[in-house]
Amino acid sequence: VRDLRIVLGYDQVNLWGVSYGTRLALEVMRRYPQGVRSVVIDSVLPPDVKPEVESPTNTMRVLDVLFNGCAADNACNRAYANLRQVFFDTANALDKQPATMTATNPLNNKSYTVTLDGSMFINLIFQMFYDTDMIPSLPQVIYQAKAGQYDELAQFEGLLIAQDSSISLGMYYSVYCNEQLPLSTPAEVEAAIARYPELASYYEDSTRSDFALCAGWNSGKADPAESQPVHSDLPTLVMAGEYDPVTPPAWAKHAAQTLTKSYYFEYPGMGHGTSIGNSCPTGMMIAFINNPDVAPDSSCIARMGEPRFLVPVSAADIKLEPFTDGQMGISGVVPVGWSEVSQGVHARNQSSLDQTALLQLAGSGATSAQIAQALLPQLGVSKLPDSGGSYKTAALTWKLYRANTTLQGQTFSIAYALADQGGKGYIVLLLTTPGDFDALNKAVFMPALDALKPVQ
Known part of the structure; x- marks a missing residue:
């Protein structure tokens, strides 16, 4: 420097x-x-400080901050009661009977079958704390894991796999074994772990492997003055x-x-x-x-305030506001608080893993089916399925469709509708998780169909 x-x-x-x-x-x-x-x-x-000795305390501290934060939030506490007990019960259950999930690297779309045991479950939740945008979703993710639903954990594991490609482990251990690990002894670390039996399986194997690796890495030891x-x-x-x-x-x-x-x-x-x-x-x-x-x-x-923890979607809590896109020549409604991430696409963005979005597009010179056939493969839907019926509004007559898809290891439900009028194709599409689909279909998708109309 x-x-x-x-x-x-x-x-x-x-x-x-x-x-x-x-x-x-x-x-x-x-x-x-x-x-x-x-x-x-x-x-x-x-x-x-001695990071390895203090790590179990630090991990339990941040978990307690989460558990206490959710308990103090009335909506979170109602939706995710006894979060601490649920978290450790889920970790113990996964240690006894590990689950499998599919994680996809978003950089190359390569998928991996991943074994999810209790230690990995704790580690994934721990890693999610790094990202402030993910913290509000943690109680929900924990409860989903309790129910055997691992989509968001799998999606996050895919992000970690992608991140690993940018990290030099050789460089990491050259610094770590020189500066950090020598500050602690195996006995000190084992004593620290023993104070938190709930975390024992999470720490024991990784700690032993780190000491063994550094013993053979030959990176020397930093000058004591640096500590x-x-x-x-x-x-x-x-x-x-x-x-x-x-x-x-x-x-x-x-x-x-x-x-x-x-x-x-x-x-x-x-x-x-x-x-x-x-x-x-x-x-x-x-x-x-x-x-x-x-x-x-x-x-x-x-x-700033505390995290606004995500709770199950209620249709009654969703408010809509008008929007107009003069370039596409349409007006309609979008949910309050959803942000426009590209033309005609509004995303909920409740967390870094939230891909829920409402898409409303119109184009001249192409039919709605042609627009859909260009769009749907990007969402993992290979072809236009049979219509599930029609829906007539004051402005347009829509053909209704439903589909399920998997993106980066996460399962999504899609509702979409197509209409054609005056040489113009129209499409409205809702992408969300199966758990949120019914509420958003009622409170967002159908009102969007009712409101969408051509404008000059």
Whole structure:
């Protein structure tokens, strides 16, 4: 980092580190403070903690934050009662009788048959905490797993498989075995695991394999000075997420204790990496970099709130609002809160895994069947099935269709309708999960058919 600054010709730089990047930023602060103007450390890995020893405590902490958060939310608690018990009962059941699921790598559409045991179930939920957008769906995913429904877990596993292709395990273990694992002993780690018997199977095998791998990796050991606290008077913004599974807020507070010009903030409802996950922490970071000698305005934190946990869809809770697309020459309705991700396509976007969407398209020079035949293969539907009937509205007469499909290992139900009038083809399509289909068909799809009409 120092050499890069010098080569680029900067007298000073602003350092921004996230996760392991905070470890690097802190070390630069220790060794080369003269070249640093300000520092932002987000999701902090202090040099003087023992990550392997503290990991079981950190995992149980974030699970308890979830369980308590759901219990305190009336809607979540009604839908997903006794979440802690359900979670560990499900993990135990999968250890006794593992399930299988199909995970698809979205980068190449290659599918894998995956064995889902209790340890993998815990790990997938743990990994989901990293992504703030996934946190609201976690109680729902846990209850789905209890019922033997693994589609969202399979979809997420596909994302992890894709992510693995961008990671160099050799580089990872060269750093990990040099800097991190030597801070702990197998006996210390085993004692830490013993305090949480519910997590024993999750940790035992991976911990033993890490010590065995590092014993043969020959990456050496870091200078002991690197594992000492960093003392600095550089202006530093210290950021933490309430739901961070791997670098808890306590670590960020600990690092800040020896940074005399630091400002610490915890962001509710957020996972790992807060500085770019929400406009509030992002704005605070920008304000701090612009003026690092004063604490940034933190009033926006009070408006962030806890996660809005996903609960089963109720038709009565869905509100519609009008929309018009002058280019396609149509008007109709869309659900309030759904965002337009491309022309005529509105997505619910409740979480990173939510693919529920409403599509309303019109085109001249092509029939509705031709539009559908071009679109449906992208949704895993190879051909137009037989119509399930017709539906007449004030503006158009629709042919109705139903289909089921699998995308990236997740099962979806599709309702779509086709109409032709005045040399123009029209299509309305709802894509959602089987569990949400009935409510959304009633509250979104059918009202969309009723409302859609041509406009000049």
